[in-house]
Amino acid sequence: MDLKEAILSRRSIRSYKSDLVSEQTLKELFNLVKMSPSWANTQVWEFVLVTDKHIKDKLINSMPEGNPARKACSEAPIMIVELGIKGKSGFKKGEPMTNKGDNWYMYDAGIAMQTLCLAAHSMGLGTVILGLFDAEQAGKILNLPENIAVVAMTPIGYPAADSKCPPRKDISEFIYKDSYGVKKF
């Protein structure tokens, strides 16, 4: 799929078929995800692919009741949990290098997740990025060590229905020239 078409046609998918995703497809997907850039190539993202129904249900229970993401995760054959290794991205010799402290793993995780969403879409797979859940509870369910944070989740699978694209700001609203507030376009 053409890159521009992929960016323009990707949607957050909230309705999934139960069809499985092949091992080969998953390997191809993560071999693309790993090409994402990261702070000093620290590659602090890790992923848990959850197919076990018991663990999936526990993760779904870490989300607020009534959240439509629950249905999406329940339908899709796999839940992908994105993790971040703490204390590396944005650090040098164990010391944070910027005023963002230990939050560059969030930035790097965002980069990797966009690679994942676009690559999945180009393979006919749907995703929807989820951030609203009890991350500490999810970490316990997945037996994470202390230095690893749960960042986000997405179901992944073949879409059962299209989604609409929510409206975006016009570029005139968020692009400035040389100084904040001076419109570029």
Added chain:
Amino acid sequence: MDLKEAILSRRSIRSYKSDLVSEQTLKELFNLVKMSPSWANTQVWEFVLVTDKHIKDKLINSMPEGNPARKACSEAPIMIVELGIKGKSGFKKGEPMTNKGDNWYMYDAGIAMQTLCLAAHSMGLGTVILGLFDAEQAGKILNLPENIAVVAMTPIGYPAADSKCPPRKDISEFIYKDSYGVKKF
């Protein structure tokens, strides 16, 4: 350009021609960037495109001496500064909804920056994401209001030289099955 080819062939570019980037190209680029997903479609990213040499030099001086990024920014015709609106992404009715507090703007900014880097690459443009600079100093240079953070910068322009791709982890090293540490591949 094909999406997979774009993901595989994108490099962090540290050497630029002085050739200008057309207004039409910039518009096309940011009309793709704005399609990036974000927390509840909050779209908290904003961008300042800096071409004024005086302001560009000041921003370059917010980076550590000896940093090779300085040369890249000096050569390229434009520096893009990525901003994040604080207190919105990850919030509901003014309250943070997760244990990440006000750091979801970092995640959303990462998503948008990967869209930017891939789209730029498909148009023949180079980028290199920079996080190592004095963000408070940069914010003053750009006259940012208090609720806006400088997140990252990238020069943008036509590459003067190819870059090598630093090695990546194998997918066997960062993909787990159902529980942390249980290898998937």
